[in-house]
Amino acid sequence: MGRIVQGICFWRCIHLPISSETLGLVILESMASGLPVIAAKSGPTNEQVEHGVNGMLFENENIESMLEAVSVLEDPEHLDLLRRNARKEALDFAWDKTSQRLIDFYMEARNDTLLEVKLYSVEGRYV
Structure with a gap:
């Protein structure tokens, strides 16, 4: 087992203070490991992280917003709920x-193409 994988077992969350996550693999892999994500709001991040449900979001370059998001670490029950929901999200x-x-x-797409070809052959034109 790699050192990173072993270390993840002891993590409480993953914190992404950047807003340039484009593909979301770090987020998805974290969620698959049962780690809620605390991340800066951005287009792709907003698509994967539902604030307060499977992770926490904060305004980019806003310390107060980030501190508020990180405060979930002080609430074991909410953190556990985020962990479970993060794992469910990743399983999708x-x-x-x-x-x-x-x-x-x-x-x-194939069925639509077959329908289009059938309509063309019956009516002599594309619909």
């Missing part, structure tokens, strides 16, 4: 679910 992005969403997307 497990490979089996992600792969199924992709298959469903392709099947829908």
